[in-house]
Amino acid sequence: MVDLMQMFLDWHVSQCPPPPETFAASGLQEDNRCVLISTIDNPGWNVGVKITATNLEGAEMTPVKLDIDDRWIICEIIHDEFVGIGDQYKLITILQYFHELFNKDGWKAPPHEVDVNGNTSHLAERLQAWYAAQCQDISDVPPGVQPWHDRYGLSIYGDENRCWRVEIDISGTNLEHAAMSPVNISYSPDDWMRCEITTDDYGTIMFCGEGDPGKLLNILACFFELADKAA
Numbered sequence: 001m002v003d004l005m006q007m008f009l010d011w012h013v014s015q016c017p018p019p020p021e022t023f024a025a026s027g028l029q030e031d032n033r034c035v036l037i038s039t040i041d042n043p044g045w046n047v048g049v050k051i052t053a054t055n056l057e058g059a060e061m062t063p064v065k066l067d068i069d070d071r072w073i074i075c076e077i078i079h080d081e082f083v084g085i086g087d088q089y090k091l092i093t094i095l096q097y098f099h100e101l102f103n104k105d106g107w108k109a110p111p112h113e114v115d116v117n118g119n120t121s122h123l124a125e126r127l128q129a130w131y132a133a134q135c136q137d138i139s140d141v142p143p144g145v146q147p148w149h150d151r152y153g154l155s156i157y158g159d160e161n162r163c164w165r166v167e168i169d170i171s172g173t174n175l176e177h178a179a180m181s182p183v184n185i186s187y188s189p190d191d192w193m194r195c196e197i198t199t200d201d202y203g204t205i206m207f208c209g210e211g212d213p214g215k216l217l218n219i220l221a222c223f224f225e226l227a228d229k230a231a
Contacts, residue, residue: 004095005124005217011102012158013213015054034160037091039153043135044072045091045128047084049098051077056102064097088135088149091128123220127154130227134173148172152204156216165210166219170197176205178230183209183222190214195222 012035034050051057063076073086075097082101084094131154136147152169170176182196193211200206207226209219 003122003124004092004099005127005220007099008095008124009214009216012049035158036155037157038155039088039131039149040085041150041153042087043131043149043153044085044087045094045131047082047091047094047098049082050080051082052080056082059101061097061101088132089128091131092124095124123217123224126224127220130224158216163210163212164216164219166208166216166223168207168223169204170207171203171205175207175227175230178226180226185211193218195219 036046036048038046040046051059057080059077061075061077061082063074065074065076066072071087071089073084073090073093075082075084075086075094077083082098084090084097086094134152135149152171154166154168156164156166158164170178178197180195180197182194184194186192186194190212193209193215195207195209198206198208207223209215209222211219
């Protein structure tokens with residue numbers, strides 16, 4: 001099976017210009033987001049990829065719209081953006097539709113474009129499974145209590161400098177009281193990553209990671225290393 005998250009990362013990296021020499025590993029520019037993978041409170045997934053100025057600019061696809069019981073998905077291109085939304089089990093399917101789109105012209109990942117150490121295979125599947133496990137059946141939620149997916153979620157986004165940020169709410173999960181030593185790597189504009197657990201002004205506990213173009217899988221692997229310890 002194609003490693004969908006790896007292919008998604010390789011495609012994104014190959015379409016974006018390298019960071020300028022003056023680029024500093026000081027965080028991402030939220031107004032320059034060109035890739036977003038996030039959750040919605042239905043519950044479900046939302047994937048958006050701007051394809052302007054990429055090898056997919058002007059691409060067309062037959063819209064996908066399926067709705068059977070509580071399983072649903074919509075994928076289409078709107079104003080030069082691939083948009084995919086679906087239920088909590090549809091992240092893999094959405095990435096598959098996007099993979100089919102950019103793979104039509106025989107696109108191949110550049111060799112050694114992304115260097116990932118350790119076992120990072122099937123991270124998209126693990127991410128989908130972890131999120132689905134947090135989504136509660138409404139009938140199991142006590143009256144007056146909001147289910148986890150109504151209050152919390154996760155987001156992954158990449159900006160025009162090809163850098164990534166991952167935010168995963170762990171409040172209300174078995175990771176709520178987990179601890180980890182912060183990761184802080186900053187060798188060059190092409191080799192940096194930060195991962196830590198933070199608490200925002202509203203008391204939400206989050207796993208936060210950000211890094212250079214090749215670090216998306218490393219950040220997710222760091223999160224699942226934390227999850228495995230807490231299991």
